[in-house]
Amino acid sequence: MTTITSPQTNGLGQFFKNNRGVLFSIAGLIFLPFALTLLDGQSIGSMLANESGLSKFYQGLAIEIFILAIYALSYDLLFGITGLLSFGHAMFFGVGAYLTGIMLKSFSWGLLPIIGLVAVAGLVMALIFSIVLPRVKGITFALVTLGIAQVFYIVIQSREMADLAGAEIGLQGVTPPAYLNPVEQRLRFYYVGLVVLFGVYFLYKRFVDSPTGHVCVAIRENEDRATMLGFNTFYFKLVALTISSITAAFAGAMHGLFHPIIRPGIASSHYTIAALLMILMGGIGTLDGAIIGAATFKLLSFYLEKWFGGTSQVIIGVVYIMLVLFLPYGIVGTWKLRGVRLRDGWRDFLQRLKPSQTNND
Amino acid sequence: MTTLLQSFRKNRALWVTLLVLCITFLMAVRGLVDPIAEGGERYKNVVITILRGLSTGSIIFLVASGFSIIFGLMNVLNMAHGALFMIGAYVGWTMAVRPDTVVDAFTPLVLLSAGFTLLPFLDWSLQKLNLPKVAGGLLPWVGLILAIVVLGFAFPKYPITSWDVGSYEISPTNYAFAASQGQLVAPEPEGFAGISPLVGLGSIILGGILAAISMAGFAANRRRSGAGTGSTKESLPWKSFLIFIGLVFLGWIVYFFNTPISTFLLNIDTTWLFILAVLVAVATGVLLGALIEATLVRPLYETHLYVLMLTLGVSSIIIEVVRAIWGAPEFTMPRPSIFDGTGEGCPAESLGALIEHKCSTIQVLGGRVRTYNEIFIPILGIVVLITVWILLQRTRLGMIVRAGVQDSDMVKALGINVQRIFTIVFALGVGLATLGGVIGAPSTGLTTTLGDSLLINLLVALAIGGLTSYPGAAAGALIVGLLQQFIIKYGQIGIHIPFMDEPFKPTPPLVPAMTVLLMVVILLVMPNGLFGRKE
Incomplete structure (x- = not known):
């Protein structure tokens, strides 16, 4: 295992050089609320006091993007890095959201114990999935x-759980703690979301660059070969699954704190497909792609909904199909893997976008 | 005897699993026997539950068989199968309840598809022309854009009798009832709005041809880059012209005789309408399947994962389109009249009386069995099972398909046009799904979530039976159907568990939960399913 060398990350200068784009984005996102305030003509003071305005609205949208991005990152680790195609990822998200909501509403726990509980729940779910992990593949x-x-989705919608989970309508009347209220303390929530997102991002980046991460990539590329090299692939898959499920549960917990109603739809298979769509847009297997894909997905669905109403879902579906057919590497994937250079011209660009002949199963 | 022992030793897990399943089944049957009743009536619940299980299983099987053959042959996990099942149900409902709308929609669709029959000719001419690179690259996109513009101009102006979905907001229940009976007042078609019929119909034909040109152009580009395999035909394909002219002619005839055809269809017996509905739904499925395969799936054969994601997208588009066309309310589809009699002599006492009075229910061991749901659907399921089995075992196509499931590269190497076989199998598989949809519609009703719930059942059934095995699909569908109906029945009467005063009643959420649990347990014992091929 020692033969695998990770990229040079020692030294702050090197770190800055490697993550220039990300650090610029973080700086931009830190100043975004202020910039929007100035654009709106609102005073900085009123923005800091969380008065409603353009800035507050876009902060809300950005928080939703942060949550989706964490969720997409966790799915990218599982599917894009380790190559485990799971259609039950929304359950992790849903468990996080519902646990947070139920504990706040029915048991009035504090936030810290809830975070611990969500982490434990993520671990337990990963262990449940791991029962089948070594036996069934692909x-x-x-x-x-x-x-x-799907069983979880049906159970939270059932009438027997209506007192706790609110059946089909969803969990209502959750009061988040006052210091992290999404309405009165939105700016604080925004920065908490930003910190969590990029904390998760850098942790994931470290994981992918670590020897364990390298083995995960090897499992994605060719599991038999990884086994032949002497790695217990089950162990590595379990590690990736556990990290992924705990992260997704945290994303769900943030969703539960941010949204006034926790709808059961977040645990349906459509939400897993949404995660798939996000990382497909950004580029499967690239962590930057997960974040960019989540932002693209949220903005696209938000504005299409605003402009086209009911037909927006059809348009998103068409965009999705076009992406699969013509841009299978996503935004970041195309950028990175194919090395797009503008002077190569449009024709050459299109030539590069063609689905490759390699096997991806 | 020794061979039996050997096969037992080889497939120990399979035999033990089957034994456990049988014992569980017999125990479940024993629990349903009514100890108080006399004679044959003791087995009333058992018979009815098994019949219902067979019915549910038949619907699942109809869809699962196509799904598993498609997956086995071309490694395409068609996640749109549930949505296509739903399309079958909705199209069948429209034909059975509002045949006039189908007649209205027939003309533009036929005219549109007429253009696509020219594909062989267009392919041929593009090969002969051998356009320069830039023109060849631009042609399909220009064709596509022009097609969208022309069709976008003509289609919205086409007079299709529709019902007012907007009135749903006033009273959902009334609306759903009226819609299910086909009693909604529809605006009369007044001919093309604003343009003459000649221009309207002509531009639909033109749009179809343009779309076909674009498709041929894309195919030519793929061929040039070496991805696709295409055979060069030397002679001009005249046949496609004849089909084109025939379809255009058919479209025009239906357009000009629209009113008499609609009136005729609205006045015939519901049994005939039901048969027509089945035919229309299956034809829709076959055409849709061929279209999806040819345009979307074919470029991605080599990349299975992308096909999976693509079909997911197709599924969501279909669901949204259904929601846009038919609206959100639930519909019920009327049963064909030979299974819907309720008058004198019903419920029927014997089989002869059933046929004579066309009863909707029949008296079996003191209980009532619904003729359509619990007798007709299982029989149809068995008929389809045997038909497809014969198709697979006794025909040339079936032989190629079986060979392709084992090793498709070898089939290709033997000089068989695999691409054509793929298209045919995909189309037939989707046709089976829509058949399941229209057959199941009278018993389950129509909602826009129909496809989702079916897809889950279908995947569970296939995972139990083995993903690529045809007998496995049948066995899995049967197991899932029986299990669901038994749990539902036990939910009504309750299970007596020792040391508990109250009988335990499984609640509705337990139904899917138990099927999934069974799937997980079986997959733990046998990772490839009961009859799955070992990897």
Whole structure:
């Protein structure tokens, strides 16, 4: 294992050089609320006091993007890095959201114990999935996870759970703690979301660059070969699954704190597909791609909904199909893997976008 | 005897699993026997539950068989199968309840598809022309854009009798009832709005041809870059012209005789309408399947994961389109009249009386069995099972398909046009799904979530039976159907568990939960399913 060398990350200068784009984005996002305030003509003081305005609205949108980005990152680790196709990822998200909501509403726990509980729940769910992990592979694993997640989706919608989870309507009347209220303390929530997102991002980047991460990539590329090299692939898959599920549960917890109603739809298979769509837009297997894909997805669905109303879903579906057909590497993937240079011309660009002949199963 | 022992040793897990399943089944049956009743009536619940299980299983099987053959042959996990099942149900409902709308929609669709029959000719001419690179690259996009513009101009102006979905907001229940009976007042078609019929119909034909040109152009580009395999035909394909002219002619005839055809269809017996609905739904499925395969799936054969994601997108588009066309309310589809009699002599006492009075229910061991749901659907399921089995075992196509499931590269190497076989199998598989949809519609009703719930059942059934095995699809569908109906039945009467005063009643959410649990357990014992091929 020592033969695998990770990229040079020692030294602050090197770190800055490697992550220039990300650090610029973080700086931009830190100043975004202020810039929007100035654009709106609102005073900085009123923005700091969380008075409603353009800035507050876009902060809300950005927080939703942060949550989705964490969720997409976790799915990218599982599917894009380790190559485990799971259709039950929305269950992780849903468990996080519902646990947070139920604990706040029915048991009035504090935020810290809830975070611990969510982490434990993520671990437990990963262990549940890991029962089938060593036995079924590929498509069958996807089907089993879909089935397990579907059971959870049905259970939270059932009438027997109505007192706790609110049946089909969703969990209502959750009061988040006053210091992290999404309405009165939105600016604080925004920065908390930003910190969590990029904390997760850098942790993930470290994980992917670590020897363990390298083995995960090897499992994605060729599991038999990884086994032949002497790695216990089950262990590595379990590590990736656990990290992924805990992260997704945290994303769900933030969703539960931010949204006034926790709808059961967040645990449905459509939400897993949304994660798939996000990382597909950004580029499968690239962590930057997950964040960019989540932002693209949210903005696209938000504005299409605003402009086209009901037909927006059809348009998103068409965009999705076009992406699969013509841009299979996503935004970041195309940028990185194919090295797009503008002077190569448009024709050459199109030539590069063609689905490759390699096997991806 | 020794061979039996050997096969037992080889497939120990399979035999043990089957044994456990059988014992569980027998125990479940025993629990349903009514100890108080006399004679044959003791088995009333058992018979009815098994029949219902067969019915549910038949619907799942109809869809699962196509799905598993498609997956086995071309490694395409068609996640749009549930949505296509739903399309079958909705199209069948429209044909059975509002045949006039189908007649209205027939003309533009036929005229549109007429353009696509020219594809062989266009392919041929593009090969002969051998356009320069830039023109060849631009042609399909220009064709596509022009097609969208022309169709976008003509289609919205086409007079299709529709019902007012907007009135749903006033009273959902009334609306759903009226819609299910086909009693909504529809605006009369007044001919093309604003343009003459000649221009309207002509531009639909033109749009179809332009779309076909664009498709041929894309195919030519793929061929040039070496991705696709295409055979060069030397002679001009005249046949496609004849089909084109025939379809255009058919479209015009239906347009000019629209009113008499609609009146005729509205006045015939519901049994005939039901048969027509089945035919229309299956035809829709076959055409849609061929279209999806040819345009979307074919470029991505080599990349299975992308096909999976693509079909997911297709599924969501179909669901949204259904929601846009038919609206959100639930519909019920009327049963065909030979299974819908309720008058004198019903419920029927014997099979003869059933046929004579066309009863909707029949008296079996003191209980009532619904003729359509619990007798007709299982029989149809078995008929389809045997038909497809014969197709697979006794025909040339079936032989190629079986060979392709084992090793598609070898089939290709033997000089068989695999691409054509793929298209045919995909189309037939989707046709089976829509058949399941229209057959199941009278018993389950129509909602826009129909496809989702079916897809889950279908995947569970296939995972239990083995993903690529045809007998496995049948066995899995049967197991899932029986399990669901038994749990539903036990939910009504309750299970007596020792040391508990109250009988335990499984609640509705337990139904899917138990099927999934069974799937997980079986997959833990046998990772490839009961009859799945070992990897």
